[in-house]
Amino acid sequence: MDSIINFLFNDYIIQVATITGINIIMVLGLNLITGVTGQLSLGHAAFMSIGAYSSSIISIKLGAPFIVSLIAGTGFGALFGALLGVPILRLRGDYLAIATLGFGEIVRVVILNTPYLGGALGIYGIPPSTNLAITAFFVVFAIFFMYRLEKSRHGLAIRSIREDEIAAEMMGVNISKYKVLSFTIGSAFAGLGGALYAHFLSYINPIDFGFMKSIEQLCMLVLGGMGSITGAVFGSIVLSTVPEILRFASEYRMVTYGIVLILMMVFRPQGLFGKIKVNV
Amino acid sequence: MLEIILKQLLNGITVGSIYSLIALGYTMVYGIIKLINFAHGDIYMVGAFIGLIVATHFTSNFIVVMAVAMALTAVLGVLVEKIAYKPVRNSSRISALISAIGASIFISNLVVLINGPQREAYPQIFPEINFVIGGITISFLQIFIILVSIALMFGLYYIVHNTKMGVAMRAVSQNMTTARLMGINSDKVISFTFAIGSSLAAAAGVLVGTYYRAVDPLMGLLFGLKAFVAAVLGGIGSIPGAMVGGLVLGLAEVMGVAFISPSFRDAIAFGILIFILIVKPSGLFGKATKEKV
Numbered sequence: 199m200d201s202i203i204n205f206l207f208n209d210y211i212i213q214v215a216t217i218t219g220i221n222i223i224m225v226l227g228l229n230l231i232t233g234v235t236g237q238l239s240l241g242h243a244a245f246m247s248i249g250a251y252s253s254s255i256i257s258i259k260l261g262a263p264f265i266v267s268l269i270a271g272t273g274f275g276a277l278f279g280a281l282l283g284v285p286i287l288r289l290r291g292d293y294l295a296i297a298t299l300g301f302g303e304i305v306r307v308v309i310l311n312t313p314y315l316g317g318a319l320g321i322y323g324i325p326p327s328t329n330l331a332i333t334a335f336f337v338v339f340a341i342f343f344m345y346r347l348e349k350s351r352h353g354l355a356i357r358s359i360r361e362d363e364i365a366a367e368m369m370g371v372n373i374s375k376y377k378v379l380s381f382t383i384g385s386a387f388a389g390l391g392g393a394l395y396a397h398f399l400s401y402i403n404p405i406d407f408g409f410m411k412s413i414e415q416l417c418m419l420v421l422g423g424m425g426s427i428t429g430a431v432f433g434s435i436v437l438s439t440v441p442e443i444l445r446f447a448s449e450y451r452m453v454t455y456g457i458v459l460i461l462m463m464v465f466r467p468q469g470l471f472g473k474i475k476v477n478v
Numbered sequence: 479m480l481e482i483i484l485k486q487l488l489n490g491i492t493v494g495s496i497y498s499l500i501a502l503g504y505t506m507v508y509g510i511i512k513l514i515n516f517a518h519g520d521i522y523m524v525g526a527f528i529g530l531i532v533a534t535h536f537t538s539n540f541i542v543v544m545a546v547a548m549a550l551t552a553v554l555g556v557l558v559e560k561i562a563y564k565p566v567r568n569s570s571r572i573s574a575l576i577s578a579i580g581a582s583i584f585i586s587n588l589v590v591l592i593n594g595p596q597r598e599a600y601p602q603i604f605p606e607i608n609f610v611i612g613g614i615t616i617s618f619l620q621i622f623i624i625l626v627s628i629a630l631m632f633g634l635y636y637i638v639h640n641t642k643m644g645v646a647m648r649a650v651s652q653n654m655t656t657a658r659l660m661g662i663n664s665d666k667v668i669s670f671t672f673a674i675g676s677s678l679a680a681a682a683g684v685l686v687g688t689y690y691r692a693v694d695p696l697m698g699l700l701f702g703l704k705a706f707v708a709a710v711l712g713g714i715g716s717i718p719g720a721m722v723g724g725l726v727l728g729l730a731e732v733m734g735v736a737f738i739s740p741s742f743r744d745a746i747a748f749g750i751l752i753f754i755l756i757v758k759p760s761g762l763f764g765k766a767t768k769e770k771v
C-alpha cells in the first residue's frame with residue numbers, strides 16, 4: 199500500500215499534475231474566447247506572461263502574500279484582455295487572429311527588452327507557493343465558473359455571436375460588450391494560470407510565453423473540442439501528459455504535434471468532444 | 479547624416495525586397511483560397527536549406543543554386559497544399575488555419591530533426607565587392623538582391639497578366655465557383671499558385687542566406703510572420719500591395735533599428751501590423767469587403 203501511495207504521489211507525478219491543472223485553467227479561458235465566442239486568438243500566451251510577470255513582481259519586489267499576487271496576476275490579465283479587446287473588436291476571423299498574434303509578439307519583445315522584468319534572463323526566486331491542492335481548487339473553480347457562465351443568459355448571448363454575429367446584433371445582443379467581456383474573462387484566466395505557473399516553477403523567462411505556447415494552448419483546445427468544457431479539460435490533460443509519457447521520444451514530439459493537428463482537422467474538425475463546428 | 483540615411487535606405491530596400499518576395503506567396507494564396515498559409519515561412523526556410531545543400535555539396539553557381547531551390551520548393555509547396563489544405567478546403571476557416579499551423583510545425587520540426595536546431599553557415603557565393611559612390615559604400619550583393627527581386631516580381635507580373643494560367647488565377651480569385659463553371663480547373667490553378675508562391679519564397683531564402691551568411695531551421699517563423707505583416711500592410715490579396723508592403727516594412731524596420739533602438743526590431747513590425755489592422759484593415763491596396771446579410 200505504501201509503495202502505491204509513494205508511486206502516486208512522487209514529486210514528478212505531482213509536478214506533471216500541477217502543470218496539467220494550470221493548463222486546464224488557461225485553456226478554459228481560451229475556450230471562452232475562441233470556442234464559445236468564436237474569436238480566434240493566437241496570443242493567449244501573452245496574457246499568461248502578463249499574469250506571470252505581474253504576480254512575480256508583486257511577490258518579489260513588494261513582498262505581497264501569495265493570494266494578493268494571484269489576484270494581481272488575474273487582474274492584470276483581465277485588464278490587458280479588455281485593453282486589447284476594445285480596439286480589435288471590429289476585426290473578424292483571420293484579421294483578429296493576426297492582431298492577437300501581433301500583440302503576443304509585442305508583449306514578448308517588450309518583456310525581453312525591459313531590464314526591470316529581467317530581460318532575457320527572466321525572473322528568479324519567485325516564492326514557490328503554488329501546490330497541487332491550490333491548483334486543483336482553481337481548476338474546479340474555473341470549470342464551475344465556465345459552466346455557470348455558459349448556462350446563463352450572458353452565455354447564451356455570447357454563443358449567439360459565435361453562431362451568427364449579424365443575426366445576434368439584429369436580436370439586440372450588444373456584440374461589442376460581450377466580445378470585450380469574453381476577452382476580459384478569458385484573459386483573466388490566462389493571467390491566473392500564469393500567476394500559478396510562475397509561483398510553481400519559481401522561475402520565468404520570456405521564451406516560455408512565445409507564439410508556440412499560444413499554439414500549444416490552441417492545440418489542447420482543438421484536440422478536445424472547441425466550445426466544450428469537457429473537451430478543453432480533456433485536451434489539456436492529454437497534451438500535458440502524453441509528452442511526459444513519450445519523453446523518450448521527445449525529438450519526435452513536435453513533428454507528431456503537427457501531424458496530429460492536420461489529421462484532426464481533416465478527419466474530426468470538431469475535436470474529440472466537440473458538438474459544434476466553430477466557424478470563425 | 480545624409481550618408482547614414484542613404485545607407486540605411488539601401489539596407490531597408492534590400493531587406494524589404496526580400497520581404498516582398500515572401501509576402502507575394504502569402505498574398506496570392508490568400509487571394510485565391512482565403513487562407514493564411516502559415517507554412518509559407520517554413521517553406522521559405524526549406525528553400526534556404528535546399529540552396530545551402532546545393533551550394534556546399536554541388537556547385538556554387540548562383541543560377542543553379544537558385545533554380546534547384548526554387549524548383550524543389552515549388553514541389554514542396556504543392557505537396558503541402560495537397561496534403562494539408564485540399565482536404566479542409568470546404569471545412570470552416572478555423573480548421574484550415576489550424577491545419578496550416580500543423581503543417582508549419584511539422585515542416586520546421588522535421589528540419590530540426592534532420593539538421594539539429596543549430597545555425598548553419600551559408601557559403602559565400604559572391605566575392606565581397608563594394609562600390610564607393612559619393613562617400614556611400616554600396617555592396618554588390620545588395621544591388622544584386624534588389625535586382626533579382628525586381629526581376630522575379632516582373633516575372634510574376636508577366637505570368638499573372640499575360641499568360642492563360644495567370645488569367646485563370648485571377649478568375650479563380652474573383653469567384654471560384656463561377657471560374658469552375660467557365661471550364662477552369664481550379665485545383666490546377668491552386669496548385670500552380672502554391673508552386674509559384676513557394677518558389678518565390680525559396681528565392682528569398684537563398685537571398686537571405688547569401689546576405690546574412692547564416693540560416694537556421696526556426697528562421698521561417700519570425701521572418702515569415704513579418705513577411706505576412708508586409709502582405710497585410712499592402713492589402714492581403716493584392717500583388718502590388720505585397721511588393722509595396724514589403725518595401726515599407728523593410729524601410730520601417732531598418733530605420734527603427736538605426737534611429738530608435740535595435741532591440742525593438744521585431745516589435746516594430748508587429749506594432750505596424752496592429753496599427754494598420756485597426757486603422758485600415760484592408761491595407762494600403764486592399765479592397766474593403768462588406769459582409770452580405
